[in-house]
Amino acid sequence: MRPDEEPDADRLVRLVELLFFAYRDFTSDPDQMLSAIGFGRAHHRVLHFVARNPGLCVADLLSILTITKQSLARVLKQLVDEGYILQQRNEQDRRERLLFPTEKGRSLATSLARPQLERISRALAAAGPGGELHAERFLFSMLNADEQVQVARIVRRQVGARQGPEDGA
Amino acid sequence: MRPDEEPDADRLVRLVELLFFAYRDFTSDPDQMLSAIGFGRAHHRVLHFVARNPGLCVADLLSILTITKQSLARVLKQLVDEGYILQQRNEQDRRERLLFPTEKGRSLATSLARPQLERISRALAAAGPGGELHAERFLFSMLNADEQVQVARIVRRQVGARQGPEDGA
DNA sequence: CAAATAAGTCAACATGACTGACATAACTCT
């Protein structure tokens, strides 16, 4: 009975530590690729969410990342200047600048994602059958309760994705 | 058959994003407490591993955290100066300085850990029966293969814990 | 037209990582 069931204190501490080490390794591959092109982890985050949600506006991005306008501006400007992201006025509300990945941006986003997806795929396989659901529910339930609804929206059907230029449009 | 079994691309991307949001929230409670006393996340890490492994030496700590001596020195000095950590020469090898948490240090470590342990405990409960093992294996398998052995050692029976002063000793 | 909103900008600052060089003490080996 109950071979390893109840989450004792030891297990919880172990999970705290594993989460630290796991997250560190999880970010290590893209970090290396990024530094080779003079970017950092912040660029990755911005590019990822723009690639996942083509046509979101700056305010949406700020609310996803929960960083300040200034922090975003620094990296966003570089991504735009170097041709990874395209800004386009929203004609319905010309105050908004909608963000789209260029082909170059999509390609970088894909490259950065690959090792992370592979790592997670490996980890799920190692977790064993049924691990996918447990891992997903575990991570989701780690969120602050008052953020779960918003994150659920972001994570499944991506935020207010509008129509936009298919690059050269 | 196979209701949600195979890790499709969507699920993997979802897990990438969940890991980002989960880790951010996971660190948010201690971060807040720390900033109230003028410390940062780096202090937390050092204090945590010292409290978990009383009597480890600086080199051990560096290899656990994989940061540079300089980065460690900065926060370690503060933790020592403010009475959270005690340094004690190893009499078997007087080059080494063994690190011990003081009562004050243990107390802070406990306070910082509480919200994280609670969060993980909640998340395990939400993951459902059997989730503990899956979560643990999932996180462990996220590690770089060549680090798994070392981390396993760190996470279960804590590194070379030597005998040491029980505070005022 | 006034007020609110979206975005961008400036200046200044804090944290925590990095590098490379160097000093000191203590241990180890021949």
Next chain:
DNA sequence: AGAGTTATGTCAGTCATGTTGACTTATTTG
């Protein structure tokens, strides 16, 4: 005993990424 290695600490400088608060401009909305 002396040479080389190891453990620690320190100096000086850099970088990435976060913060604050104030302000401008363009645009939409009431």
